Amino acid sequence: MTSPKSPDRLAGGLARREVLLGGLVLGLATGAGARARVAKAGEGATLNAFVSIAPGGEVVIVTPGAEMGQGVANGMPKIVAEELDADWANVKVTLSGYAPDYLSPVNKRQRSANSDGITSYYDALRKVGATARAMLVAAAAQRWSIEPAKITTREGMLLHPDGRTMLRYGDVAAEAAALPVPGTVALKDPSAFRLIGKDFPRKDIAAKVMGSAGFGMDLDLPGLLYAAIVHVPVAGARLLGFNADAATAMPGVHKVVQVDNAVGVIADSYWQAQKAADTIELDVDTVPLMDGDRVRETILAALDAPGEGLLPFPVGFTDGKFDMGASSEEIEAGLAASDATFEAVYEVPYLAHATMEPLCATAKVENGACEIWAPTQAADAIPPDIEQATGIPAASVKVNRTFLGGGFGRKNERDFLVESVKLAAAMPGRPVMMVWSRQEDTRHDYYRPAFAARIRAGLAEDGAIAAMHGRIAGQPLMTTAPFRRPGIADFGMVGELVSSTYPIALRKAEAVEIEAPLRTGYWRSVSASQNGFFFESAIDELAAMQKRDPLEYRRALSIADPRSLAALDLLAEKSGWGKEMKPGRGMGCALTSGWNARCAQAIEVEVTDTTLEVKRIVCTFDCGQMIDPDNVVAQIEGGIVFGLSAALFGKITVKEGVVEQSSFADYPVVLLRSAPAIEVHLIESGAPLGGVGETGVPAVAPALTGAIFAATGKRVRKLPIVDAGFEVAL
Amino acid sequence: MTISLKVNGRERTVDVAPDTPLLWVLRDRLKLKGTKFGCGVGVCGSCTVHVDGMAVRSCSVAVSDVGDMAVTTIEGLAEGPEGTPGAIQQAWIEEQVPQCGYCQPGMIMAVAAMLETTPNPTDADIDDQITNVCRCGTYPRLRRAIHRAAKAKGAQA
Ligand code: FES
Ligand code: FES
Numbered sequence: 001m002t003s004p005k006s007p008d009r010l011a012g013g014l015a016r017r018e019v020l021l022g023g024l025v026l027g028l029a030t031g032a033g034a035r036a037r038v039a040k041a042g043e044g045a046t047l048n049a050f051v052s053i054a055p056g057g058e059v060v061i062v063t064p065g066a067e068m069g070q071g072v073a074n075g076m077p078k079i080v081a082e083e084l085d086a087d088w089a090n091v092k093v094t095l096s097g098y099a100p101d102y103l104s105p106v107n108k109r110q111r112s113a114n115s116d117g118i119t120s121y122y123d124a125l126r127k128v129g130a131t132a133r134a135m136l137v138a139a140a141a142q143r144w145s146i147e148p149a150k151i152t153t154r155e156g157m158l159l160h161p162d163g164r165t166m167l168r169y170g171d172v173a174a175e176a177a178a179l180p181v182p183g184t185v186a187l188k189d190p191s192a193f194r195l196i197g198k199d200f201p202r203k204d205i206a207a208k209v210m211g212s213a214g215f216g217m218d219l220d221l222p223g224l225l226y227a228a229i230v231h232v233p234v235a236g237a238r239l240l241g242f243n244a245d246a247a248t249a250m251p252g253v254h255k256v257v258q259v260d261n262a263v264g265v266i267a268d269s270y271w272q273a274q275k276a277a278d279t280i281e282l283d284v285d286t287v288p289l290m291d292g293d294r295v296r297e298t299i300l301a302a303l304d305a306p307g308e309g310l311l312p313f314p315v316g317f318t319d320g321k322f323d324m325g326a327s328s329e330e331i332e333a334g335l336a337a338s339d340a341t342f343e344a345v346y347e348v349p350y351l352a353h354a355t356m357e358p359l360c361a362t363a364k365v366e367n368g369a370c371e372i373w374a375p376t377q378a379a380d381a382i383p384p385d386i387e388q389a390t391g392i393p394a395a396s397v398k399v400n401r402t403f404l405g406g407g408f409g410r411k412n413e414r415d416f417l418v419e420s421v422k423l424a425a426a427m428p429g430r431p432v433m434m435v436w437s438r439q440e441d442t443r444h445d446y447y448r449p450a451f452a453a454r455i456r457a458g459l460a461e462d463g464a465i466a467a468m469h470g471r472i473a474g475q476p477l478m479t480t481a482p483f484r485r486p487g488i489a490d491f492g493m494v495g496e497l498v499s500s501t502y503p504i505a506l507r508k509a510e511a512v513e514i515e516a517p518l519r520t521g522y523w524r525s526v527s528a529s530q531n532g533f534f535f536e537s538a539i540d541e542l543a544a545m546q547k548r549d550p551l552e553y554r555r556a557l558s559i560a561d562p563r564s565l566a567a568l569d570l571l572a573e574k575s576g577w578g579k580e581m582k583p584g585r586g587m588g589c590a591l592t593s594g595w596n597a598r599c600a601q602a603i604e605v606e607v608t609d610t611t612l613e614v615k616r617i618v619c620t621f622d623c624g625q626m627i628d629p630d631n632v633v634a635q636i637e638g639g640i641v642f643g644l645s646a647a648l649f650g651k652i653t654v655k656e657g658v659v660e661q662s663s664f665a666d667y668p669v670v671l672l673r674s675a676p677a678i679e680v681h682l683i684e685s686g687a688p689l690g691g692v693g694e695t696g697v698p699a700v701a702p703a704l705t706g707a708i709f710a711a712t713g714k715r716v717r718k719l720p721i722v723d724a725g726f727e728v729a730l
Numbered sequence: 731m732t733i734s735l736k737v738n739g740r741e742r743t744v745d746v747a748p749d750t751p752l753l754w755v756l757r758d759r760l761k762l763k764g765t766k767f768g769c770g771v772g773v774c775g776s777c778t779v780h781v782d783g784m785a786v787r788s789c790s791v792a793v794s795d796v797g798d799m800a801v802t803t804i805e806g807l808a809e810g811p812e813g814t815p816g817a818i819q820q821a822w823i824e825e826q827v828p829q830c831g832y833c834q835p836g837m838i839m840a841v842a843a844m845l846e847t848t849p850n851p852t853d854a855d856i857d858d859q860i861t862n863v864c865r866c867g868t869y870p871r872l873r874r875a876i877h878r879a880a881k882a883k884g885a886q887a
Contacts, residue, residue, distance in 0.1 A: 067830075068830055069828075069829030069830030069831070069866045070829070071829075201823060201826060202826060204828075204831065205822075205823055205826060205827075205828050205831075206815070206823055207831075208828040208831030208834055209815060209819040209822040209823060209827070209828060209831075209834055209835075209838060210764070210804070210805075210808060210813070210815060210819060211763070211764020211765070211803070211804030211805055211807075211835040212764065212805075213831055214763075215766070215831075215832060217757070217763070217766075217767060218763035220761060220763070226758070251747065269746075269750075269754060269758045269759070270754055270757075270758055271746075271747075271750050271751065271754040271758070272747075274770075354865060355830075355832075355865060356766075356768055356774070356776060356830060356832040356833050356863065356864070356865040356866070357766070357768070357830070357832045358767065358768070358769075403830070403831065404830060405766070405830050405831070405832030405833075406830045406832060406865050406866060407830075408865075435767070437770060438768070438769040438770055438771065438774075630826060631826075634826065634829060634868070634871065635829075637867060637868070637869075637870050637871070638829055638866045638867035638868065639867070640867065641866075641867025641869060642865075642866075642867055645867075663769045663771050663773050663774075664769060664773045664774050664863050665771065665773045669863060669865060670867070670869070671861055671862075671863065671869075672856060672857055672860050672861070672862075672869050672872065672873065673856075673857030673858070673861075675867070675869035675870065675873075677870070678869075678870045
């Protein structure tokens with residue numbers, strides 16, 4: 001473990017090890033030559049935990065974030081490089097493991113979740129870059145015996161005021177590293193940014209198209225063994241025992257190990273391990289078997305008769321206090337006094353994350369310590385979890401991160417890391433790489449729960465929403481349990497059920513929690529993944545009730561928020577909103593406002609008999625200041641496809657206690673042929689930084705069901721859409 | 731069982747059970763880690779390689795069935811001894827296609843095989859022939875990159 005007291009010695013060490021072990025270096029051409037070159041660069045002078053500079057001038061910057069596709073292995077180092085005034089072409093990026101130096105000063109965490117990678121590190125990374133720059137300037141000032149203030153920097157060069165003399169960063173890096181770290185540093189005026197807000201190719205992309213980027217399974221270590229694992233298939237059941245006679249006798253098998261409710265097989269190769277694991281018979285205790293239909297009935301019943309279990313949820317947070325919204329009496333009075341009232345029930349199913357890379361992790365346990373190499377969104381939470389599960393002291397747990405083949409919230413969980421350490425503990429001194437089969441990955445997820453919600457609203461004469469009451473029922477998220485406040489509903493379930501996007505005079509949100517044995521957790525966009533659909537569908541229905549255009553109605557509701565208005569107006573223009581359409585065609589829209597962003601989408605569909613085709617999705621997006629605008633577009637495109645897969649097909653079902661789906665064959669996602677044309681138009685609003693990774697997801701389902709309504713007059717209130725009798729070409 | 735294979739132009743010999751999928755021979759025995767495991771049951775395409783020029787999902791082919799057919803992986807697609815990106819890989823870089831990147835080697839191999847038989851694919855050809863999963867949803871860029879690669883290859887020819 002690195003000591004938190006020696007930040008200035010950290011980055012070079014980490015960088016070197018990662019380069020040598022995993023080849024986790026970005027922005028490389030492939031091949032050993034390039035790798036060796038960077039390994040040498042890592043031996044340069046270390047200016048702080050994030051920056052080291054080689055004598056040749058190559059700058060190595062560590063990203064504190066987990067790179068799962070969202071681009072933090074490019075965006076975060078770019079923020080450092082901006083203030084450092086580095087030559088971006090000469091910057092190499094390395095991935096971080098966990099280290100206290102990499103905790104975000106904003107949330108005191110190191111983990112990639114909640115779309116806050118950039119927002120929670122922006123100020124800190126600027127300071128990191130500016131500090132390193134100040135030290136380089138100070139070193140040059142000593143050499144030249146002049147005032148530091150007289151020196152300017154540009155693209156990795158230090159410029160003498162004489163206009164002729166200059167030094168490269170690499171020339172003085174060693175001297176700079178020995179200087180005291182300045183307490184305060186000046187940051188650039190954003191108008192002087194050369195990198196932030198401008199597009200350059202992402203530094204991880206070349207390695208990803210050459211096949212040389214190191215993901216969780218791509219590590220190779222001396223003496224590496226492989227493990228496959230089978231979990232008790234029945235939700236909520238315990239493993240009583242198992243028969244592994246056949247497995248133990250199979251070639252290459254070293255050991256069969258029970259790990260809590262699962263059995264792992266350790267072998268010389270993954271295939272030997274998996275083949276052996278397939279022969280294991282599990283003895284499982286009898287439990288009441290979970291059945292999807294019964295869970296749905298329970299959820300719907302809870303909505304109607306919550307009994308004692310009704311939990312309130314704040315509708316806002318002002319002056320450091322929760323705003324609990326209107327009381328029941330106020331809401332009922334508000335609804336009774338309204339000109340017109342509305343009520344509808346909406347439903348969504350359980351969803352799996354289905355990351356492209358199945359769960360995997362490598363661990364080595366030796367002398368009471370362990371080292372982990374894994375594609376994980378988590379970092380600081382890992383050592384304490386390992387300590388709790390295995391007794392290995394947190395301080396003796398070293399975490400290295402690889403690239404992630406997708407995360408979407410699943411890889412923020414630590415279950416698979418704990419398993420890998422427990423397996424490795426059976427083979428002390430040998431690294432063991434555990435790989436889950438796709439079936440295990442699909443059946444043992446932390447699912448986005450199934451929910452039902454009833455939205456009630458009362459309208460004033462002019463269409464303004466006088467009162468809105470949202471009640472949601474379903475399983476709460478396990479992930480959020482440590483952050484729960486007694487007597488208050490789960491934010492992962494209720495957040496934005498009665499959205500703050502529009503002004504509503506009287507607002508009330510509440511939840512009823514049911515119990516079911518599936519594990520539940522963060523799923524890209526979390527509560528907005530269901531509540532965006534519930535709330536924006538209700539807005540759409542309110543417009544229809546008044547025979548108003550759904551986009552015009554949202555515009556009228558947004559009149560006090562210039563960012564929403566700008567997003568809607570640009571959406572109307574770019575989508576050709578209101579244009580004449582042939583029969584069977586329709587367009588729907590939605591507006592969401594999470595993560596300090598505005599995301600408006602218009603979706604055009606064609607319905608012929610029962611066949612649904614999504615023709616086109618137009619999105620206008622404002623996340624305030626951007627680091628990599630083209631990557632913002634990519635993230636929104638990806639978020640839209642993710643939301644579209646869920647809206648069209650996404651459904652995890654449970655029968656006799658067992659999750660019925662096992663791969664992309666029965667948990668389908670959008671493919672090239674079912675991906676519509678997607679246009680993303682960015683808005684530069686000048687607002688402060690907002691989140692991006694999750695923001696594209698929530699508007700898709702309501703805009704799509706709005707489009708189906710426009711085309712057919714049929715309102716889909718229950719997802720997925722294929723269950724409403726539409727066929728979608730896969 | 732000792733099995734001989736021709737991979738990326740080199741003769742290789744491995745000692746594995748004959749039913750071992752080609753995928754795991756490539757990854758764990760030959761240490762060619764560019765070919766990815768996504769599902770193991772032939773539905774995602776992450777493991778796509780070429781066998782005698784045809785796109786094949788290597789998780790679903792037993793190594794003993796490969797015989798003397800030539801296997802090409804993503805590592806074999808780069809051009810020249812320096813390993814510079816091939817035309818398709820270059821198009822991917824220009825369109826900034828990958829997000830997590832996990833599906834992309836398989837995607838690129840599938841497209842490379844398609845462009846051999848369909849050098850100027852229409853959108854409908856692409857829809858028909860490229861059925862790999864990209865969970866990050868890079869499809870809009872993928873489509874652009876395929877057209878760009880086709881053009882670049884056409885210009886080379
Ligand atoms: S891993 Fe071979 S098709 Fe999915
Ligand atoms: S880029 Fe992540 S799965 Fe395709």
